[in-house]
Structure formats: structure tokens, C-alpha cells
Amino acid sequence: MKPILVKGSEAIALGALAAGCRCYFGYPITPQNEIPELLARELPKRGGVFLQAESELAAANMLLGAASTGVRAMTSSSSPGISLMAEAFSYMAALELPAVVVNVARGGPGLGGIEASQGDYFQATKGAGHGDYHFLVLSPASIQEAYELTARAFDLAEKYRQPVMILTDALLGQMKEPLILRKIKPRKYPKDWALTGAKGRPGRVLRSLFLGPGELRSRNELLQKKYRAMRREVRVESYLLEGAELVVSAFGSLARIVKEAVNLAREKGYPVGFLRPITLFPFPEREFRKLAEAGVRFLVVELNCGQMVEDVRLSICGSTEVRSLPFPPSDLPAPEDIYREIKRCLRSPRR
């Protein structure tokens, strides 16, 4: 198959189409407008629905309504818009609605900027809205992976009856790379919960209000059980772990710069490896723990003030040293910046 040259945001839209997405609802925001613009052209041609909403609030609730009828549906936005959608996400998680949400994140807090940022890691992995709930979160590092993971997100959403988030950033969203439009075969899951009209059956309800004694606790236990079951979906990319004394970890587009730094360090003979979480929730705890048990130290590099590093520390429970190398949003670091820190880590005695 001949590759095409597309932006990351376009690859996400193409992945959604390949997975049979039928409905898109969204509100314009930079740097992700290529997603709605492509879908506005393509979805109606395929008998699907494209609707620009009056706000992210409305978009997220339109998504809730569409998802409740059992069709494949999605929204996309960037950081401030995702904040506005948070209440609906909490409801969707509680109603167990499968849907795909894309965050092409930008710098914050507040209006922040439109440069690449990973400042929404907490928001994505810890739930964003109220109550004990989680997204399943996937984070691509290449345009091919953005396509594949978006398509996969629709399957996972239905498999677990669960909103799935693609967390990426302005860097991946805006850059162009070759993409092979691999054919996707959407999986089929039972939809015996969907609201399709109560023909030949009693009316169904999708609700999140539970006032009876113990009802809400059972509801939460059910959700937690599901989140534990989702650990099966954990994916990482590991590289040069053989003989590594220091493992550098990063996610998303930044991981590519980090990987270059690791290559530089290996060329100079430093015993360093690379581990990239692809699922951010569930977090690849076991993968980190195994390395920690083998005595490996960690350096966590992020385009924020240090967020994922907390999950790495939780995963290994203080059994080894974890350093943070945060780059708050402004300019992107060069591989050399990270390489210097790798050297410093390896030269310094273990804490």
C-alpha cells in the first residue's frame, strides 16, 4: 500500500473513519481544527453525521446522546475545551457509554498557548470531571500510531463500555508524516444496553443517579472492577532495555526526541534504555516495577511541570531512584538537552 502524507490530526480523523465512526460533534479550537474539517467533508459522504456544536459543553452532551443509541461517535478538542466537557465525561463514564474523545493538547493553565504541551496528563488520566472514574487513555508517538490507536479506541470503547481518550499534542497534530491507510476491521460487541426504541421489550434506562442503600457503592465497585480489567490493554514501547542502568521514560510526541537522546547516549557507551507508555491509563505499573526490581533507575521527561513522574514513583514504591526532567510548555527540548541530563544522572551516585 502506498503511503500518503498527512498531519497527525488528519490521521486521527482517518482512523476514526476507518473504524466506522458515524457521528462527530465538536467546537472549533486550535490546534485540532483539521479533525473536524476533514470529518465535515467525509462523514456526510458516508451517511454519517457531522455537527458543529454551540460549545464544547453542548458537543460533549451531543456525544453522550449519540453514544447512548449505540452508534460509534466521537468528539475532539484541545485543553480548554476538554475542561469544559468534563462534567459530561463523568456522566458518560457513569452511564458506561462507549465514545472516543481526542485531546490535541496545548499549553496551559488558562488560555496558555497553542504550543505542544503534556500539561493535561493529570486531567486525562485522573478523570477530569467529578467522581471516581477514568478514561482509558492512549497516547500516540507517530502519525501511523495516531491512526491505528484512534481506530483501536473505538473497539476498546465498546469492549469496556467506556469513554476512551486519545491524548496527543500540537506537535503530533500539526506535523506531517507518511501514513499507510491500513484497512481496519471494526470488532463487533453486544449492544444490549443501547437506547434504540423499546420495540418488543420494556423501556431501557441509562442513569447515574443511585439513591438506594448501597446502590452507589455497588455502582462504583462495578466501575473499579472494569478499570482493573482494562489492565489487559496496557501497552508500552521499550527500546535498548538490555543492560540498561538508567531507563528514560516519556510519552507521546516528546518520546521521539527522548529516543534520539537515548541513541546518542548509547553511541557514547552509556547503559541507558527507553520505555514509552502507550496506555497512560491503565498505567504500565508492572513494566516499571519489573525494571525497578532489576535495579534500574529512571529519568522521566515531560512537556509539563512533572506529572507522569508521579505515576512512575507510585508504580515502583520508592524501590529505586526516579528523577524528573520537566519542560514546561514553551520551546521543545533538543535531544542534546536530554542527553546532558542522562549523563548527569549516570555520573551522580545513587541516592
Added chain:
Amino acid sequence: MSEKSQKVKDYRFPRVLRDRPFHYCPGCHHGIAHRLLAEVIEELGVRDRAYGVASIGCSCFLYYYFDVDICEAPHGRACAAATGAKRARPELVVFTYQGDGDFAAIGLTESLHAAARGERITAIMINNTVYGMTGGQLSPTTLPGQRTTTTPEGRDPRVYGYPMKVAEMLAEFPGVAFCARVAVNKPKRVLEAREALRKAFLAQIEDRGFGYVEFLSACPVNWRLDPIKAAEKVDELAETFPIKVFKDEI
């Protein structure tokens, strides 16, 4: 699309309603509105493809009473959720059931935009001039001088302005095909309310546009009145909120 109309000629319990006691306070008009809604769904023969959106307010337990598919929406977002469902499956007959706080305060944007787009949905607003569920606070439709728990001295227009006339506003939208304000405090009005509801559903069934019915509705508990006095007070409300069909393109 042809609808098999099953005229309800007697006073049987509507099949669309589940046989269980309402949780509403004595004298509350939610119950009458429920009954009418159930009758109309049955009469129009759309029970099997009905999709209701339960909003957040006293009527959030809508699904206890209606034997149709029902989804809960966050406070104020019923018209957005209904839009999503209707766009995803246009064959569904989609309705929302909302309070004045839900429809006209927190959710005003979603309500107006759904109407402006001419969504093929039916929106029902129960206007009882207060937030019933949370204990009788000020609402956009509270009358000047009306005491609520957050306007203990009465609504002062210099602080809170004047009641919002939603039906009048919606009638201006070309996307709205049917728009009426009704009341159920007198038998004749109940019959008129039923007819308005029927047309508000026909608006979407016949693909004409957005259908809207506003019920002037008694909330005896938060009005601090007994059920009879509360029903009488609805006439007083009607001086500010005329009971009227504002638009009928059916």
C-alpha cells in the same frame, strides 16, 4: 412516514406509564403532565421508537414512570443530548422533559441552539417559577416580588431583572414548528395541553421542526400553598406568562 394513530377514547391507564406511585408532592402538576405525555405517545403510536431525556430536577426519575427508552442528561444539557440521539438515529422520536431551571437557566444555550437548528425533537418545559428539587430557589421565571429561598424579600427586578418568557422567545425561531404555553389547573386546559403536546410531537414526526410545550405548573411545597391554592395561583402566573399557542405550523 405513516403513524398508526390509536385514539385514546376512554380513561384507561396509559400503557406507556408504568403502574407505580409518583414520588411528586401532593398537588404537584408534574404528575398530570406525565399522564398527558404518556397518552400522547400512545395515541401517536410511537412508544416503540420513543427516546426520552430525563433532566436534573424534580422529574429526574422520569424513567420510573415511562416504559420507553430513557437517558439521563447532565443539568441543563437535555436538548444537546437529545440532539445527539436524534442525529444518530433519526427514526427515534426524541423528547426532553425539563424544569425551568434546567431549560432556561443553566441550559438556556443548549435549548436555544437546538431550537435555532430546528432539531426534530420535542422539548417540554415545566415552568413552576422555582427550583423545585433543590428547595425552592430563584429561577429565571420567578415573578417580580415572588419570595423564594434565595430571594427572601421577593424577586427584586433591580437585582435579578424580570421573568424570562421562553415560549415567546422560541416562537421567533424559524426552526421552531410548534410552540405553546399551557396549564393544567382546569379540565379544559388539560385537554388543550394534551392537544399542544400532540402537535409538538407531530412537529418532529412530520419533519417540520422543533416542538415546544411549556407547562405553567404548580409547586405547592415551594410556593408554601396548599394544592388548591397553588392551582389557583397558576391563573396569577398566566398574567405574566400568557397561556397561548404562539406558533402552529402543523
